[in-house]
Amino acid sequence: MDTSSQNNLLYRSSKYYLLLPSYFWVIVFFILPLILLFTISFASKQTYGGYEINFHLDNYARAIDPIYLKIAIRTFFYSITTTIFCFLLGYPIAYYISFTDGFKKVVLMFLILLPFWTNFLIRVYSWNTILGSYGLINSSLISLGVIDTPFDLLNNYISVNIGLLYGELPYMVLPIVASIDRIDRSILEASSDLGASKYYTFFNVTLPLSMPGIISGVVFVLIPTLGQFVIPDLLGGNDSFMIGNIITNQFIVVRDWPFGSTLSVYMMGFVMIPLYLYLRYSKLSLNSVIS
Amino acid sequence: MLELISLSKKYGNFKAVNNLNLVVKEGEFFSLLGPSGCGKTTTLRLIAGFEQPTSGKIQLNGKDITELPPFQRNINTVFQHFALFPHLSAFNNIAFGLRIKKKKENEIKQQVTEMLKFVSLEGKSDSLPNQLSGGQQQRVALARALINQPSILLLDEPLGALDEKLRDQMQVELSNLQKKVGITFIFVTHNQEEALTMADRIAVMKDGTIDHLGTPDEIYLKPSSTFTASFIGNTNLFKCVIETKTENSLMLRTENNFVFEKFDASGDNIVGKNLTISLRPEQIRLSRNNPHKNENGLKGIIKNEIFYGDMSIFWVTVLENIRVAVSMQNYVASENVSKPFQEGEEVFICWDKKSGHLITE
Numbered sequence: 188m189d190t191s192s193q194n195n196l197l198y199r200s201s202k203y204y205l206l207l208p209s210y211f212w213v214i215v216f217f218i219l220p221l222i223l224l225f226t227i228s229f230a231s232k233q234t235y236g237g238y239e240i241n242f243h244l245d246n247y248a249r250a251i252d253p254i255y256l257k258i259a260i261r262t263f264f265y266s267i268t269t270t271i272f273c274f275l276l277g278y279p280i281a282y283y284i285s286f287t288d289g290f291k292k293v294v295l296m297f298l299i300l301l302p303f304w305t306n307f308l309i310r311v312y313s314w315n316t317i318l319g320s321y322g323l324i325n326s327s328l329i330s331l332g333v334i335d336t337p338f339d340l341l342n343n344y345i346s347v348n349i350g351l352l353y354g355e356l357p358y359m360v361l362p363i364v365a366s367i368d369r370i371d372r373s374i375l376e377a378s379s380d381l382g383a384s385k386y387y388t389f390f391n392v393t394l395p396l397s398m399p400g401i402i403s404g405v406v407f408v409l410i411p412t413l414g415q416f417v418i419p420d421l422l423g424g425n426d427s428f429m430i431g432n433i434i435t436n437q438f439i440v441v442r443d444w445p446f447g448s449t450l451s452v453y454m455m456g457f458v459m460i461p462l463y464l465y466l467r468y469s470k471l472s473l474n475s476v477i478s
Numbered sequence: 479m480l481e482l483i484s485l486s487k488k489y490g491n492f493k494a495v496n497n498l499n500l501v502v503k504e505g506e507f508f509s510l511l512g513p514s515g516c517g518k519t520t521t522l523r524l525i526a527g528f529e530q531p532t533s534g535k536i537q538l539n540g541k542d543i544t545e546l547p548p549f550q551r552n553i554n555t556v557f558q559h560f561a562l563f564p565h566l567s568a569f570n571n572i573a574f575g576l577r578i579k580k581k582k583e584n585e586i587k588q589q590v591t592e593m594l595k596f597v598s599l600e601g602k603s604d605s606l607p608n609q610l611s612g613g614q615q616q617r618v619a620l621a622r623a624l625i626n627q628p629s630i631l632l633l634d635e636p637l638g639a640l641d642e643k644l645r646d647q648m649q650v651e652l653s654n655l656q657k658k659v660g661i662t663f664i665f666v667t668h669n670q671e672e673a674l675t676m677a678d679r680i681a682v683m684k685d686g687t688i689d690h691l692g693t694p695d696e697i698y699l700k701p702s703s704t705f706t707a708s709f710i711g712n713t714n715l716f717k718c719v720i721e722t723k724t725e726n727s728l729m730l731r732t733e734n735n736f737v738f739e740k741f742d743a744s745g746d747n748i749v750g751k752n753l754t755i756s757l758r759p760e761q762i763r764l765s766r767n768n769p770h771k772n773e774n775g776l777k778g779i780i781k782n783e784i785f786y787g788d789m790s791i792f793w794v795t796v797l798e799n800i801r802v803a804v805s806m807q808n809y810v811a812s813e814n815v816s817k818p819f820q821e822g823e824e825v826f827i828c829w830d831k832k833s834g835h836l837i838t839e
Contacts, residue, residue, distance in 0.1 A: 250838075297794060371559070371561060377561040378574070379548040380553075381549075381622065
């Protein structure tokens with residue numbers, strides 16, 4: 188008896204030892220940088236790009252300047268429209284993929300994942316050749332005689348939105364496919380059996396049951412979009428700066444690390460809101476869906 | 479009345495349902511019984527409209543419904559794993575069909591409340607399916623289907639997901655319920671006990687067609703094929719040939735040249751015809767003495783006794799290598815089960831000359 192309980196104890200503590208690498212990982216690559224960022228946000232910039240930690244709130248006061256607020260609101264607006272468009276376009280795609288099977292489904296899933304094999308910068312940059320004045324769209328329209336002068340599609344609101352939609356769409360599609368896949372098909376048959384048309388079944392059964400996937404998709408799209416800076420940089424104009432651009436600017440160009448950190452802290456705080464709602468709601472809906 | 483006329487369903491080259499003809503009467507508790515892969519579930523799905531037949535027709539009360547989608551048929555289904563809507567409460571699950579019909583909300587409330595009472599689920603109306611036990615989920619599934627007052631209720635192995643105690647209880651509940659509502663039930667199962675206890679008539683299915691159609695008694699006592707005979711309950715099958723024939727008795731010779739007599743054989747039995755005789759384990763008794771005058775008897779050795787509590791099955795080897803199952807009630811006078819026969823004992827197996835059912839194939 189004694190030895191077995193000793194073994195048990197050893198076994199139990201060894202389980203925690205096995206967790207050490209992951210603790211190490213989280214602490215070194217996640218918690219420490221966050222603490223660092225948080226500390227620097229209270230520091231002062233020095234002339235040659237360094238900083239002195241002297242704990243004051245000047246950076247925080249400076250960040251609520253209307254200039255930055257305007258950009259923050261724009262960022263929020265971009266994120267919301269991107270999320271909505273991703274949902275409107277992504278849900279039908281996910282629905283279609285989920286209801287095909289066999290080889291066709293494998294091919295469709297592969298096509299969704301295929302773009303990830305190419306560098307993101309290159310993929311975004313390639314939209315120049317589609318949207319530019321002499322790009323694919325304008326040159327075809329002109330040669331067809333539909334328009335005389337090219338549309339202004341690049342370096343503005345439209346191109347940033349298209350770029351964001353393009354970049355984030357898979358993150359909406361994949362979780363929704365997973366959640367529709369998880370719906371027991373006999374539940375859909377039951378709905379039809381009880382007299383529901385396809386339309387009624389979709390809005391009263393399929394859509395509510397795919398809610399966990401929709402919520403994940405919204406979070407996966409909304410949060411990265413809030414921090415996006417590559418797309419407005421490559422496809423945007425003067426008036427499409429997002430908060431992510433300002434932050435990278437502070438770190439790389441202006442070399443004002445304290446102010447960049449402050450903006451990051453603000454943004455993180457802002458991201459916490461949808462994340463918190465996600466965790467709360469997804470727990471609820473998961474409980475009701477997984478039976 | 480439901481009529482299936484030359485119904486076939488092919489998947490590629492596989493005939494899941496093969497030229498099936500069947501009439502189910504109004505208000506009947508009908509069971510489709512068979513091993514997995516016999517086409518019983520496909521038949522059910524054809525009736526429900528989830529699958530389209532390759533050929534043939536389905537008629538409900540004289541009206542051709544073959545082409546109608548499930549939501550336009552006055553038929554409801556209780557699914558194998560109930561398929562309750564996990565995001566809806568018991569109340570809303572049951573109200574689902576009524577909401578589609580756009581009934582008034584107070585009418586829905588009244589009907590659903592009545593239905594919940596009918597299946598003894600008062601007080602569970604706000605529970606989600608995963609907060610209900612298996613038996614309660616089962617009853618919600620039944621209520622959800624019955625509230626639409628279908629012409630036919632289809633049940634796809636509805637007791638399969640329940641544990642055994644509950645299954646026995648639900649068997650009684652289901653057949654009482656069916657008598658109360660008077661709706662035609664078509665019940666698919668691979669469990670012969672469920673079919674025998676509940677159904678008015680049973681269709682035993684094999685390879686996409688009906689092997690034997692009849693009442694539980696007929697199917698158990700007079701199976702038309704060796705398949706049905708061995709699928710329903712246990713039985714001992716012996717191939718034999720008619721040796722001689724008198725007015726009401728046959729002399730039969732088995733493959734190992736054992737000759738015995740059979741009285742009251744019906745059908746056209748000509749000398750030389752090949753037959754199979756089915757002897758149920760309960761039609762045979764064990765004896766240490768010679769068989770009576772009206773009995774056939776064979777000497778054998780008890781190889782195994784399988785104890786089931788209330789009864790035992792004895793496996794007896796006769797004619798060197800033929801195994802025969804004989805059942806016997808265990809008489810329990812005290813805490814000690816008295817075991818009348820021991821393994822390894824030499825006994826006679828005896829059966830009445832009237833016993834045994836002849837099968838021609």
